[in-house]
Amino acid sequence: MSERPVLDRNLDSKTFRDFYYLKEELVNFCRENGIPVSGGKIEITDRIAYFLDTGKILSAQTARKKAILISDISEDTKIEANFVCSEKHRSFFREHIGSGFSFNVAFQKWLKNNTGKTYKEAITAYYQILEDKKKGKTKIDKQFEYNSYIRDFFADNKGKSLEEAIKCWKYKKQLQGHNCYERTDLVAIE
Template identity: 65%
Template sequence: MTERPDLSTKLDAATFRSYYYLKEELVSFCRENGLPASGGKEEITERIACYLDTGRINPVKKVSKSRKEVGVITEQTIIEPDFVCSEKHRAFFKEKIGNSFSFPVAFQKWLKTNSGKTYAQAIEAYYQILEEKKKGKTVIDRQFEYNTYIRDFFEANPGKTLQQAIACWKYKKALPGHNRYEDADLTAVKDL
């Protein structure tokens, strides 16, 4: 097995992209090399790749954070632009849906992309999202590679343990290439 290279300025972007690095490692690299360390993992990855290939530091995209205070929420209230999950929103949905309410990622995305609709429509969407989740595999966003890997590991190996899944993940992320589960990763747990 090849050793994953340390994240340094000696890497080129292609090599860097072919290995898995934690967000903490990416942020540390940025700070050590004078790059902005803000943003999500994908944004930081792009910034580092550009820097490794060109030596240029791409500016951070400014996001305006001027948000209006949310007033009283009713079912007829319109979902505000730039929706942010707050305690006020959580209290509203718990009152309407029940104490089992949570903000699953799919529902958060729905709320953020459906400003202008009513909270009554949001409640309907919540129940629809729960039904869809029961029917099949949910989509995990690209930046959550670990979660996707662990889910796929257990789907392919129902009798295995979390310890074995984590051992396979550690083995996989040290290899160049993609970080999706493959049966060949089980070589990491032959001794467990």
């Protein structure tokens, strides 16, 4: 009986299937090669065999989103597909960024849109998102009309209070039409 070969890109699928590999080994191989790690051991094995035969990545068959369990996160770990904010992720980022870390909306979107990048890149992106936010460069999604209104109010009215901004917002949202800030809304505080 021959010795079990190392699981790497040079292995052919028949030889691969002839030997037993721990799920952890299969998942590590997948992560190293950008192959989805969702599903059970059989699904992962089929994806690896397909990759070894064709060099192509077979997408995950499951339609449901499922959190992928990762044992350890390091700066070099790749961001997994279908990223889900978890306590393990929060702990990692707090350790590397500080206790003030939080999963803000922009950062969550970045994580979900950057599968395969490293957590080190995620840390850099987090700081950039904070910097952009300070400079007012972040885009507020359409559904957050209040936040957009308040930001635009302060951009046009240096020195005004949040209380005044809220009064103008309450006035504006009672009017027919859009809910974007306009200078004429200041009538609410005059």
